[in-house]
Amino acid sequence: MVDRGYYWNKFSLQWGRRTGAAKPYVVRRDGDLMTQVTDHGGGVHSIKVPIPDNPLGHTLVHVLDTDRGPVLIDTGWDDPEAWDTLEAGLAAVGTEVADVHGVVITHHHPDHHGLSGQVREASGAWIAMHPADTAIVRRTRESRPGTWLTYLAAKLSAVGAPEEHLAPLRAGGGRARALPGSRPALPDREIVPGELLALAGRRLRAIWTPGHTPGHVCLHLEEEHPGNLPGRGRLFSGDHLLPGISPHIGLYEGPDDAAVGDPLGDYLDSLERIGRLGAAEVLPAHQYAFTDAAGRVRELLGHHEERLTGLLGLLAQPLTPWELAERMEWNRPWEQIPHGSRNIAVSEAEAHLRRLVKLGRAEAVPGSEPVTYIAV
Numbered sequence: 001m002v003d004r005g006y007y008w009n010k011f012s013l014q015w016g017r018r019t020g021a022a023k024p025y026v027v028r029r030d031g032d033l034m035t036q037v038t039d040h041g042g043g044v045h046s047i048k049v050p051i052p053d054n055p056l057g058h059t060l061v062h063v064l065d066t067d068r069g070p071v072l073i074d075t076g077w078d079d080p081e082a083w084d085t086l087e088a089g090l091a092a093v094g095t096e097v098a099d100v101h102g103v104v105i106t107h108h109h110p111d112h113h114g115l116s117g118q119v120r121e122a123s124g125a126w127i128a129m130h131p132a133d134t135a136i137v138r139r140t141r142e143s144r145p146g147t148w149l150t151y152l153a154a155k156l157s158a159v160g161a162p163e164e165h166l167a168p169l170r171a172g173g174g175r176a177r178a179l180p181g182s183r184p185a186l187p188d189r190e191i192v193p194g195e196l197l198a199l200a201g202r203r204l205r206a207i208w209t210p211g212h213t214p215g216h217v218c219l220h221l222e223e224e225h226p227g228n229l230p231g232r233g234r235l236f237s238g239d240h241l242l243p244g245i246s247p248h249i250g251l252y253e254g255p256d257d258a259a260v261g262d263p264l265g266d267y268l269d270s271l272e273r274i275g276r277l278g279a280a281e282v283l284p285a286h287q288y289a290f291t292d293a294a295g296r297v298r299e300l301l302g303h304h305e306e307r308l309t310g311l312l313g314l315l316a317q318p319l320t321p322w323e324l325a326e327r328m329e330w331n332r333p334w335e336q337i338p339h340g341s342r343n344i345a346v347s348e349a350e351a352h353l354r355r356l357v358k359l360g361r362a363e364a365v366p367g368s369e370p371v372t373y374i375a376v
Contacts, residue, residue: 037092040283041226043202044234047089049076051111059111060285061086062236063093064221067201069101072125073219073236074285078114086115100125104197104204106238107216108133108184112285117185128189128197130208133215137184139254151255152343159346160320160370168339191217209240209274211267212247216240218274231280235293240267241274241282243290246300250347251354264355268304271297308361311352318365318372325349 036048036058043065048058062073070090076082090096100123105113108129116127129137153169191197193208203222210216219236239247249264275297282293290296314327325346326334337345353373356362365372 037089038289039093040234040289042223044221044283045089045093046283046289047086047092049082049085049089049115050079051077052079052081054111056111056286058286060283060287061089062283063090063095064199064202064204066101066199068199069099070095071102071104071199071202072100072119073104074106074112074238075103075115075119077111078118083115083118086119097122099123102189102199103127104191104219105129105133105187106218106236106240106285107213108136109213109239110184112238113137113184116187117183120185126189127185127187128191129187130191130193130206130215130217132210133213134187134190136213136215136254137186139256141183141186143255147255156322156343156346158370159350160322160372161346162322165339165342193217196222207273207277209238209267209270211249211263211270212239214252214261214263214266216270220277220279225280229280229291231291232278234281234283235274235277235279237274237282237284237293239285240270241293241296241300242284243282243287243296245287246303248344248348249351250344251350260354262354262358264304264351265358268301271300308352308356308359311349311356312361312375315356315362315373315375318368318374320370320372321346321350321353322370324353324373 038046038048040046045063046060047063049061050058059074059076061076064071064073076086087097090100097119100119102125103116103119105116105127107113113129119125120127149169153166156169157166191206193206195206197204197206197219205220205222207218207220208215209218216238218238218240220232221234221236223233225231225234235241247267249267252261252263253259275294277293279293281289281291282296283289311324311328314324319327325342325348328345328349330337330345334342353362356375357364357373360376362373362375365374
């Protein structure tokens with residue numbers, strides 16, 4: 001089981017150990033705005049862009065110099081303070097939003113893709129994303145809020161959620177209100193896994209790393225490390241590989257999807273590919289830059305195997321996914337976990353159940369409704 005050093009992030013469920021303090025940032029002041037910028041050398045900077053009301057605190061937006069102008073890797077949350085911080089950060093590194101040539105998105109979540117449309121409007125920049133996540137962006141833009149809430153209520157009912165949890169969702173299903181992040185920008189370029197992106201004067205190769213989202217990509221800067229660290233270049237890892245936390249792994253499906261995936265299996269396979277890459281340094285989208293990617297990958301693989309083994313102990317008796325989530329160890333008692341965060345927790349429980357079933361270590365109990373699972 002996960003120990004008390006693991007903690008809850010209310011944007012997504014993060015299972016991971018706090019493993020050290022962030023590296024110091026160069027702090028610059030632009031008027032009343034404090035902008036935190038790091039020069040990573042070799043034409044790479046990061047800007048600490050805040051995420052409103054979130055324990056993660058910030059997204060690290062990376063700025064990559066190219067012969068055609070700066071390219072952003074992710075953009076941050078769609079929020080006025082985040083936009084002001086991004087503008088001030090770009091000014092601190094000697095450029096501005098209007099100069100941005102392109103935006104490469106590691107994945108579609110709003111703390112990464114939120115400001116992309118505003119950057120494109122201000123600069124004419126292109127936006128690139130893996131097609132699997134572009135499909136989610138398109139679905140989000142086209143879906144009516146009530147459709148999603150109705151689907152979510154039905155899905156939670158099927159996995160054993162109690163009526164008191166379902167009632168607010170059913171009441172909200174008839175409301176014509178916009179959900180946060182309901183109009184994300186549609187990308188205009190496709191990221192092709194394994195290929196170099198068309199960036200003048202740079203060698204940036206896309207690596208498809210599904211798990212956190214179906215279209216998550218890491219980006220390998222295939223250039224000599226400016227500090228001569230041993231290894232093969234640098235890796236922009238998005239949320240796939242973080243130094244002190246493990247990303248939320250939940251289910252991918254939407255209202256119109258018939259396929260049943262294995263997101264945790266996708267994530268573990270992707271981790272192993274990244275571990276073999278041999279990058280000298282990892283530049284993640286949260287926390288801080290770090291080395292020894294292979295060692296961090298081993299920690300995460302071990303963590304998830306430990307987690308799966310612990311869940312098998314809970315499944316000595318038949319449990320619904322909701323009952324399993326109730327019994328899993330979080331950083332606070334289940335009774336104190338907010339309504340929306342419980343939905344995320346159940347999604348994570350389902351992802352782990354799917355992995356156990358695929359491995360032949362658990363199975364659904366025939367005829368159970370709502371469906372229950374048991375270890376085998």
